Amino acid sequence: MGRWQDMDLEELEEQYSPSRWSRRMDSESVIQAHIDVTTAGTQKAQAAAHTLLHVPYGDGEGEKLDIYFPVDSSETFPVFVYIHGGYWQCLSKDASGFSAPALLSQGVAVVALGYDIAPKGHMDAMVLQVRRSLAFLVKQYHRIRGIYLCGHSAGAHLAAMVLSTDWTEFGVVPDIRGAVLVSGVYDLEPLLHTYVNDALNMSLEVAQRNSPILCVTQAVPVAASCEVLVAVAQHDSPEFRRQSQEYSQALRSAGWSVSLLDLASVDHFDIIEKLSEETYVLTQVILNMIARS
Ligand SMILES: N[C@@H](CC(=O)c1ccccc1NC=O)C(=O)O
Incomplete structure (x- = not known):
């Protein structure tokens, strides 16, 4: 494959x-x-768990999050x-709550973030929303024992x-102990030339300032205690696989503790859908990561 x-x-x-690379089904x-699977899994999780739904973390219509509490939530608990x-x-x-049943049973709370998608949401605004939602969580809930981002x-x-946030303007530094980045895009520039940018309407400048690979921060002692897992699917496209490899390498070079996980026999979609299964390798890796720190 060329550049x-x-x-x-x-x-x-x-x-x-991503859908064109699945071996299970056609694109559509x-x-x-x-x-269907993620919606049904979320409904099932909401029916079974103690939840707080549509919690506003800001004034915007889309600035809401759902919290799923673990079975025993009397003490402090890690939050996914x-x-x-x-x-x-x-x-x-x-x-976004389909992973809850497998995690709640192990004492881990799950928070599903909402943010304003395009065309309403712009890239800068979405990035700010997810950052603010984390600041809100740690200010609001004192029973959180470590945040694991996924x-x-x-x-x-x-x-x-x-991960590249300068928290000084948020008035709080979230205790992010782990990050699980699954089949992601870390350099937005190639997308400018595709249908993906029709709704996003990003300029080169917007794409660059929102590209994680261009804003990797030097790991500070607090970040060194944050373990990053970059996971990619065997049946992701070569470009998606390259992006994961290059971003994980860039983080490592900056002193972060990173593992690249190349998951066999999954595609861009079931790599994450299977988090509903307790025995799935990625579920187990996440639970081990939480147990270790
Ligand atoms: N048009 C895209 C759709 C897509 O990428 C996608 C769909 C649902 C959930 C995640 C997706 N990918 C990245 O965010 C595709 O061809 O797969």
Whole structure:
């Protein structure tokens, strides 16, 4: 595979269309199945768990989050914060609670973040929203014992941007002990030339200042205690796989503690859907990460 700069537009669009790389279903079906499975999984989780839904973390309509409490929530508990994907233009927190059953049973709370997707939301605003939602959480809930961030696809991009946050203006430094970045995009520039940018309407400047690979911060002692897991699917496109490799390397070079997880036999969608299963390798890796720190 050549450099993205040398690809023609058709090839670039193919590389940045995750659904075309699934071996399970055709493009349209795999996206529909993803929406169906994550929505149904979230409804099931909400029916079974003690929850606080639609908690506002700001004044905006889309600035809401859902909290799923673990079975025994009398003490402090670790919190798994999930940021959904959908190329910053689809999906919502209402399809973001499917991992809760597997985590709640192990004493981990789950928070599903909402943010304003495009065309209402702009890239700068989405990044600010997820940062503010974390500041809100730690100010509001004192029973949090460590935050474990997780994002899928576009959500992994937003989670990665959280890692490069200068918290001074937020009045609080969240205790982020782990980050699980699943099938993400860390350099937005190639997207400028694809259909993905039709709704986002990013300029080169916006794409660059919101590209995690261009704003990797030197790991400070507090960040060194934060473990980063960059996960990518065997059936992600070569460009998605390259982005994960390059971003994990960039973080490592800056002193972060990073593991690159190349997950076999999954694609861009079931790599995250399977977090509903307790025995799935990524679920186990996340639970181990939380248990260790
Ligand atoms: N049009 C895209 C859709 C897509 O990328 C997507 C759909 C649902 C959830 C996550 C996605 N990818 C990244 O955020 C595709 O071809 O797969």
